[in-house]
Amino acid sequence: MTGRLAGKVALITGAARGQGAASVRRFVAEGAKVLAADIADDAGKALASEINTALGREADELVRYTHLDVTSEDDWAAAIQDVTDSFGRLDVLVNNAGVLHFSALADTTLADYQRVITINQVGTFLGMRAAVAPMRAAGGGSIVNLSSIEGLAAAPYLIAYTASKFAIRGMTKVAALELGPDGIRVNSVHPGMIETQMISDAVGGVKVDFDWVGRKLALRRVGQPEDIAGLVLFLASDDSAYCTGAEFVADGGATATHALNVT
Template structure:
């Protein structure tokens, strides 16, 4: 039986942990060759080793243009030119607008927004030369609706949503599809980084969702498998939401209790 990503070569950013790591694992399971790209060298190299011979690790600071050029070169040398890019790397920061520092705001723009732009730009030429490909950009439900205390995060996630659509319009003629994924609340190390490692009780959040639970990284990874595969061959410029029903309602219709 043919695997869903057989013959695909993917660069996955933020692939040392969380949703990026889960996506890398699912891509390997579905027959892809994967460049595990992350700023965390130890965790990234360990994860790539665990994934086996069809995975390689590459250090990548997504906000650095030279790092992107090196990552594409490393992928091409190991497996061939990439025909899938998953821009999963991202950081979260909470602060009310009046307490948001310019430094923190720019940090999120550099990683979340500029990192996504540089990633897309770096794979256009190799994808075009090989006849097309798929780019999957991680936005968020905070790229669809506002959240108090998340001005920097929401701004970058709305930006990713917009640049995804522009890229889809520009690159469709080259057979390159570009879509955004919008996860809701998913328990990942990114949340722990914001809370200082403190364990949170997600029950109050879960009780407000249609499914009454928060998501798992693997559930988002399954959606990204679909978008990287030929199963989504007529999907581009679209928003794919996996949020347990968070965006299915408005404030007066939210589930409580």
């Protein structure tokens, strides 16, 4: 296959739906082979089967699915073994898996706080650490860490989420400095409001009205998973060969303003 990721092999976490699934589809369309990882096994397997079948490929030929709890060192070791055994190398890691939790500071339990930190922050740390050896063996690579605009500025009722996303922003820069000599680039992506199931899950599964958010943004709409997948693709590809340790924002203009602005 030809494309911007031709010949590259990627591992994408949180790949069964939303931003992760959009990136899997975009990566394969651009020539990559992908290990799609998640804990939502039925949805992840269905995604891999759908893509391989649509392209007339055998099962697991372009997209493989694996169960990966990003908080588990053993699961990370198994995923790295899977991707290198199946596709021969690892060129791109997309640390996309994450959870959202709304709660006032005074009402946030330690268990809820630690859950968000462990999945979002520790999961990203474990992923980056696991990718170092195979990317060094491949002669370089690209790590894309999904932070958030809550990794750039605060929002109320998101104490744990904001802490985790600021941490990802900082860890990205440390990793970029350490891994640059190995030809491994590390960047963070900071989405704004994106219409995904994660937001509905965080508010108890109810349908979320995004229209009021869209009306407050410069582009007058909330983002879609495909809006983030395009940016992740750029950072995974050689088009971003001189980008590392940087923050890439896709938020419809949310961070272009300040609290005194009225829209």
